[in-house]
Amino acid sequence: MESVKYLIIGAGPAGLTFANMLKRRGETSFLVLEAEDEAGGLCRSKEVDGAPLDIGGGHFLDVRDPEVVEFVFSFMPEDEWDRYDRISRIDLGHSVIDYPFESNIWQLPEDEQIGHLLAISRAGCNTGEEKPAEFSRWIPWKLGEKVAEDYMLPYNRKMWCMDLDRIGTYWLEKLPDVSFEDTLRSCIRHSSIYESLPGHASFYYPKKHGYGKVWLDMADAIRDNMVYGVKASELDLDERTVNGHYKGEYIINTAPWTGFEKIPGIGDDMKKALEKLVHTSVVIKYFDETADTDSHWTYFPDEEKEYHRILYRANFCPGSKGYWTESNLKRADLNDGRPYYINEYAYPVNTVDKREAIALILDEAKKKSVIGLGRWGQWEHFNSDVTVKRAMKLANDMI
Numbered sequence: 443m444e445s446v447k448y449l450i451i452g453a454g455p456a457g458l459t460f461a462n463m464l465k466r467r468g469e470t471s472f473l474v475l476e477a478e479d480e481a482g483g484l485c486r487s488k489e490v491d492g493a494p495l496d497i498g499g500g501h502f503l504d505v506r507d508p509e510v511v512e513f514v515f516s517f518m519p520e521d522e523w524d525r526y527d528r529i530s531r532i533d534l535g536h537s538v539i540d541y542p543f544e545s546n547i548w549q550l551p552e553d554e555q556i557g558h559l560l561a562i563s564r565a566g567c568n569t570g571e572e573k574p575a576e577f578s579r580w581i582p583w584k585l586g587e588k589v590a591e592d593y594m595l596p597y598n599r600k601m602w603c604m605d606l607d608r609i610g611t612y613w614l615e616k617l618p619d620v621s622f623e624d625t626l627r628s629c630i631r632h633s634s635i636y637e638s639l640p641g642h643a644s645f646y647y648p649k650k651h652g653y654g655k656v657w658l659d660m661a662d663a664i665r666d667n668m669v670y671g672v673k674a675s676e677l678d679l680d681e682r683t684v685n686g687h688y689k690g691e692y693i694i695n696t697a698p699w700t701g702f703e704k705i706p707g708i709g710d711d712m713k714k715a716l717e718k719l720v721h722t723s724v725v726i727k728y729f730d731e732t733a734d735t736d737s738h739w740t741y742f743p744d745e746e747k748e749y750h751r752i753l754y755r756a757n758f759c760p761g762s763k764g765y766w767t768e769s770n771l772k773r774a775d776l777n778d779g780r781p782y783y784i785n786e787y788a789y790p791v792n793t794v795d796k797r798e799a800i801a802l803i804l805d806e807a808k809k810k811s812v813i814g815l816g817r818w819g820q821w822e823h824f825n826s827d828v829t830v831k832r833a834m835k836l837a838n839d840m841i
């Protein structure tokens with residue numbers, strides 16, 4: 443049995459940040475177990491056709507928290523990154539408009555604009571209708587029937603490939619109501635509703651590498667404490683052991699809770715809660731032709747197309763060509779001869795009962811000094827910067 447104070451499962455941004463924080467604080471008794479033969483998790487990149495390709499999907503760094511900025515740039519200095527003002531679009535088949543949809547309705551043909559204005563004027567959030575609980579009714583209530591039908595509902599059907607009413611609305615509640623007046627003004631003035639994009643208005647991407655490089659550098663800084671090629675398949679909560687071979691005074695779990703084959707010590711409530719956790723899988727496919735666009739990426743709600751997003755690598759990765767697509771695994775044709783990468787765990791799904799389920803799991807596990815951290819440990823749509831922030835905070839709190 444190998445025993446350490448902190449046993450960390452998973453070397454994605456969460457595990458790597460936590461481990462590096464320990465090291466910086468002088469802690470030496472820790473070990474990171476990683477199932478793959480390299481670090482980085484969903485943020486990994488590979489060299490494909492002479493340039494980097496993000497195999498977990500398009501990854502861009504948009505950090506606001508100064509401590510996170512300092513931490514990330516301490517591994518890969520700012521001058522090794524290019525900064526871009528985001529150009530992203532929505533391809534509706536008949537028209538291509540800037541993202542976000544509700545802000546750029548003015549870019550559509552006149553009849554389409556009128557259709558949207560009428561629908562927004564009748565949207566439930568503008569007429570005082572009671573807020574529906576189901577996702578598929580909440581979307582038109584919030585954004586108008588036409589934004590829902592032309593974009594949000596087909597796009598979400600493609601993304602999730604599941605009954606949309608299993609998805610909660612709590613994670614979208616921060617979206618501003620679509621205002622009839624603002625949309626009308628924007629159509630008359632021919633300008634966006636928002637002065638700048640609500641999120642990811644600008645971002646960093648490495649000059650010479652894919653997004654995976656910074657995480658490889660983080661792993662290198664703790665190389666003596668890394669174990670690759672070990673998938674934690676048995677997590678014993680009472681003994682705090684993994685695979686009957688590694689033991690921690692604390693276990694920091696950043697791997698998907700639903701991915702363990704055995705969890706000795708699990709109670710009935712936690713077992714039931716685990717059954718409620720849902721995830722989706724994403725396939726990244728590479729195309730070697732370069733598209734004629736200045737977009738960094740474009741969203742595709744058209745359900746005839748297998749992918750929901752295209753990332754135009756040539757527009758953010760200097761000297762590269764080609765593009766890659768992102769599709770839900772359930773929609774992807776893996777026999778078309780294109781190189782592809784499957785990410786089994788890509789999106790934790792915000793199902794109606796997820797919040798209670800993950801809260802119970804985290805509570806029960808914590809009582810046994812097993813702590814969930816990161817996108818899978820906390821089953822949340824954290825971006826990498828938020829994951830880093832969470833891991834830094836946990837390390838600071840625990841040391």
Ligand SMILES: Cc1cc2nc3c(=O)[nH]c(=O)nc-3n(C[C@H](O)[C@H](O)[C@H](O)COP(=O)(O)OP(=O)(O)OC[C@H]3O[C@@H](n4cnc5c(N)ncnc54)[C@H](O)[C@@H]3O)c2cc1C
Pocket residue numbers: 451452453454455456457475476477478481482483484485498499500501502503504672673674675696697698701702724768788789815816817818819824825826827829
């Ligand atoms: C399509 C897509 C686009 C995204 N775009 C962005 C973006 O533009 N910007 C951004 O900041 N974030 C983005 N994200 C989010 C980003 O990927 C996550 O925030 C980040 O990867 C979370 O890090 P993590 O360590 O929690 O999880 P992960 O990156 O998933 O890492 C988990 C690690 O645990 C390992 N593991 C799993 N199971 C086991 C096991 N049983 N035993 C041992 N090891 C195990 C995995 O191999 C992996 O290395 C995107 C995500 C997706 C899916």
